[in-house]
Amino acid sequence: MKLEPKAEAMLAGEMGAARMWAVEHQLQVGRMFDASDMVEVSQAHMMADPESMGEAGVALIEGFAALPEADRRVAIPMITDPRGVDLNYYDPLGQTEDMANLERRFIAACRSLGIMMTNTCINYQTIMSPVRGDHVAYGDTGVVIYSNSICGARSNFEGGPSALAAGLTGYTPRYGLHLEENRRATRRYVVEEQPRGLTDWGVLGAVVGRRAGSYWEVPVIEGIETVPTSDQAKHMGAAMASYGSTPLFHIVGITPECAAIEDVDGEGLRGEKITKDDLDEFRGGFGASGEEVDVVVFAAPQLSLVEMGEVAALCRGRRRHDDTAFLVCTPAGVYADAKSTGFVDAIEDFGGRVLQGTCFYQQYAREIGEANGWTRLLSNSAKIVNILGGYGYKPALASMEDCVASAEAGRIV
């Protein structure tokens, strides 16, 4: 892989041990995907919750944080994905002091590197949306698929270590979605049933993702008659990325790289129908009508201010069942706005709790489930119900309205 002189200097150790590690890491990844060179990136976004990183991952970052300032500071604006512990509210969730301390150590190390602790997986809604053609190094699959598909930016899934490497060097290996030829459609889907609410968009994304089924497939979708809101596109993308490991999709006439199907070379592909039955079959896998529900969760992705307002409106004048916990995850910036607009108070009056800067499935989900005796979980996120089966939950899916009504009833309506 060809390196710029600056990256060569980093590799030679002339700009410190952290940048040398970073280029070595990028060379290994680039070689596996036949990258010919590196591409400059304008931002990095790092997924790094303590459950995933463990002691080893946090110690790695602390090692970099102990370097001289010139050797440790990131080279480009770099932000973070949700934390695993809300340090204002962890004991009541059953999280331990050890978990909180690992989080505290990680936050201190990141600050020392000059990383901005935004703790969000909706940075494209809340921090700075990338621009079409903008090469970035984003973690969180939901962030990547939205940025590629809706914004027209260029990013691979950059896991925490690679996002950090990009932050330290300002480059990432040029492979995958940084190359135009990998952004063309490879699978074509024709939607027969129009999605309406957030969960419908998530279900559609999940069905497409499950069918496409690979990082290297690019779905193009026809038949969508309405332009989705940012929140709807967010749920669609997050679910597609979760079920298919899919980093990019196009919607004909809606997403920026696909005014017409010919723009993504999709006209010769065989169209596969997505019918009402396909969507209902998916929903049927996560139905549990009438069952008692232990915890209702709004997360994955974190809620925008608009979603916070929608949940708050549904909560007003009602009260959750004593045996059903009710959790809402949003970034600290949105929390501040949701507090001033009265949304947080409405959710708390309902008996819910708004967690700041976390996302439920990244919060030691297995441990908090065991500590609270939570098994049956209900959410409006098609993404989170996919993830949590492996964490010992019995997840169920319902619309936002039905989630709130189920929390009130104590059983799934």
Next chain:
Amino acid sequence: MVKVLRCHVGIGPRVEGEAMVANDNFSARYDLDRNRGVFSRPEHALAGQSYVDKILVLNTAKGGVATAWMLYEMMSRGIAPKALLLNSANSILAQGAALANMTLCDRFDAGDVTQLIATADRVRVDPEAGEVTMLDAN
């Protein structure tokens, strides 16, 4: 005659071990109980089985980015697979393998790797050469 499977150049050290094969996909977040070292997702073809020190042979990567940290975290505790052989890795598995120094190879010339190798086969993986050698073949 020793049977050698050709694949793309991979990541990590040369290793030998026992294969565990399934026509299913892989995510450390979605599929594993990393404390116990077993596949925990009930729907996974390897549900309930220990992956520790196995050469896992699966179809492709699924899910999110957490696996990039998790492979490193699993290796640090010694409760990890010895290698991953896939039809198609994604960026996250490559990044995770690079950080963890875990052996990873994909894209096999002879076709579906989950059909080419069987559970309990002993294999040697050489990612630098892009070769997997079947040690039991005769």
